[in-house]
Amino acid sequence: MCASVSPEISSAVGLALRSRCPFIVYRLPDDDTVVFHANPGGDNAVADFGADVIVQPFDASLPATHIIAECDAAALLALNARGLLPAAPAQEEACPKSTSRDEYLRSLSAVIDSLRRGDGRKVVISRIKVVETRDLDKVALADAVFSEFRRAFCFFYYHPSLGLWLGASPELLLGRDGCGILHTMALAGTRPAGTCAPWDRKNIEEHRAVTDFIVEKLRSCELKPEVGECATLPYGKAIEHLCTKVSARASDSSSFKRVLEALHPTPALCGYPVGFALEAIGRAEAHCRSCYGGYISVGDAAYVNLRCARIYSDGSCCLFAGGGIMPDSDPDDEWAETERKASSLLSIIRKCQY
Numbered sequence: 001m002c003a004s005v006s007p008e009i010s011s012a013v014g015l016a017l018r019s020r021c022p023f024i025v026y027r028l029p030d031d032d033t034v035v036f037h038a039n040p041g042g043d044n045a046v047a048d049f050g051a052d053v054i055v056q057p058f059d060a061s062l063p064a065t066h067i068i069a070e071c072d073a074a075a076l077l078a079l080n081a082r083g084l085l086p087a088a089p090a091q092e093e094a095c096p097k098s099t100s101r102d103e104y105l106r107s108l109s110a111v112i113d114s115l116r117r118g119d120g121r122k123v124v125i126s127r128i129k130v131v132e133t134r135d136l137d138k139v140a141l142a143d144a145v146f147s148e149f150r151r152a153f154c155f156f157y158y159h160p161s162l163g164l165w166l167g168a169s170p171e172l173l174l175g176r177d178g179c180g181i182l183h184t185m186a187l188a189g190t191r192p193a194g195t196c197a198p199w200d201r202k203n204i205e206e207h208r209a210v211t212d213f214i215v216e217k218l219r220s221c222e223l224k225p226e227v228g229e230c231a232t233l234p235y236g237k238a239i240e241h242l243c244t245k246v247s248a249r250a251s252d253s254s255s256f257k258r259v260l261e262a263l264h265p266t267p268a269l270c271g272y273p274v275g276f277a278l279e280a281i282g283r284a285e286a287h288c289r290s291c292y293g294g295y296i297s298v299g300d301a302a303y304v305n306l307r308c309a310r311i312y313s314d315g316s317c318c319l320f321a322g323g324g325i326m327p328d329s330d331p332d333d334e335w336a337e338t339e340r341k342a343s344s345l346l347s348i349i350r351k352c353q354y
Contacts, residue, residue: 002286004146005139007035012073013139016158020088023076024053024067024157026298027146029172035298037069038076040085042160055162055305058293065159072075075342090313092163096287099127101335103181106283108331114280115327122209123280125272125334126322129342133353136315141352142166148348149236153215153303155296165291167308171268174260175301180250182223182259186211187304188268188324189242190337194232199242206324207242209255210267213274214246219264221255223248235307236344239337260295260302267323269293269304292320309345317349 005013009025013036016023022039037053056064071079073311079085104127111123142156150170158164188210189203211227218225225248233243250256270293271277282291290310295302309319321338323329 004032005034005143008077009034009073010139010143012036012038012076013156014026015076015085017138017164018087019080019085020090020160021076021085021156022067022157022159024108024155024298025142025146026053026153026155027242028298028301029151036073037067038072039068039070040076040079041068041070050183053157054297054302055157055159055291056294056297057162057266058265058269058289058305060261064297065161067157067159083283090232091160092313095130095312095314095316095318096128097167098130099287103286104335104338105331108325108329108334109318111280111284111325112327112329113332115325120276120280121272121326122206122267122320123277123284123325124267124269124288124293125281125284125325126289126292126320127203127285127338129319129321129346131319131346131349133315133317133349136311136317136354137352138164138166138311140310141349144348144352145345148344152235152307153296153301155303155305155308157296162291163326164311165305165308166311166345167305169296169303169306169308170233170241171304171306173263173266173295173302173304174256176250176256176257177300181247182218182219182250182255183245183247184214184263185246186214186244186266186268187233187241190239190323190341192340193236193238193240195240199232202326202328205266206326207244209272209324213267213272214263218246218248221259221262222251223255223259238340238343241258260297264295265293266304268324269306271324289320296314305343307341309349319345332343 152168189207
């Protein structure tokens with residue numbers, strides 16, 4: 001294990017996986033502290049909404065799952081030493097099949113036709129890429145991801161109702177600082193890392209749709225948004241994004257939850273208008289997004305669940321990647337973009353097999 005995850009946390013994660021105990025390991029962006037919470041008592045444990053982690057699926061109508069901060073790594077290991085954490089058999093659905101290139105391109109063509117008719121402004125269409133691995137070291141994989149993506153919110157969690165997920169998200173959905181200021185970002189528009197040319201019209205328009213939505217939602221919550229300068233944000237070695245930070249002073253202590261509910265799902269992972277985009281996604285995608293495109297809330301910050309994979313008990317890894325589809329999108333270019341988005345995590349997975 002690398003220094004990013006301690007040996008104690010590494011042991012606790014392995015134990016939690018064997019016993020099918022709900023847990024999460026996470027690290028905030030640009031932070032050296034790796035946090036582990038486990039929930040051996042399951043739904044019978046007493047929730048502490050200040051310390052618990054909340055996982056909200058993409059489908060906002062579905063209930064959120066709480067990973068209750070019942071014990072840390074040392075406490076979980078102590079429970080095991082007392083014989084209170086027996087191993088449990090794996091029980092989960094089979095891993096789905098990858099989205100084929102032909103299937104994805106057909107879906108995009110139908111969506112683009114709809115957008116050109118003026119039915120909507122943007123739709124995010126995702127696909128899945130399934131990798132079958134041999135003797136995958138899941139804990140080493142998580143550690144490698146935490147080490148690689150220092151500027152991202154890195155997460156590795158398991159819950160019986162959700163499965164095992166790993167990711168490194170560059171996107172803050174909503175945060176609150178000690179002065180009561182709410183922070184969010186428009187993260188949309190993607191191109192190969194190191195591109196020297198100006199951003200093209202398609203990416204600029206895609207980004208503007210997300211920024212406009214965020215401003216609109218903050219104003220609907222009776223807040224006064226302040227929009228920062230648009231900048232280029234690198235992610236890993238393969239891609240870079242357009243990013244605009246937006247902030248607003250919270251009116252009261254309930255603003256965080258109210259704004260969070262208003263923002264999810266954003267056009268960065270859904271589209272715009274949201275109702276139209278959700279219907280288009282339902283028609284275009286054969287797979288279930290589950291946690292992809294949802295969010296993970298930790299204390300005073302919530303991050304979008306993206307650049308992620310679900311890991312199955314047989315070692316199969318289901319990677320999720322999507323792209324913002326606009327009226328002038330080219331399906332082949334969009335396929336290539338999803339390949340680049342999945343490439344960083346995919347390369348790490350391939351290195352973590354025995």
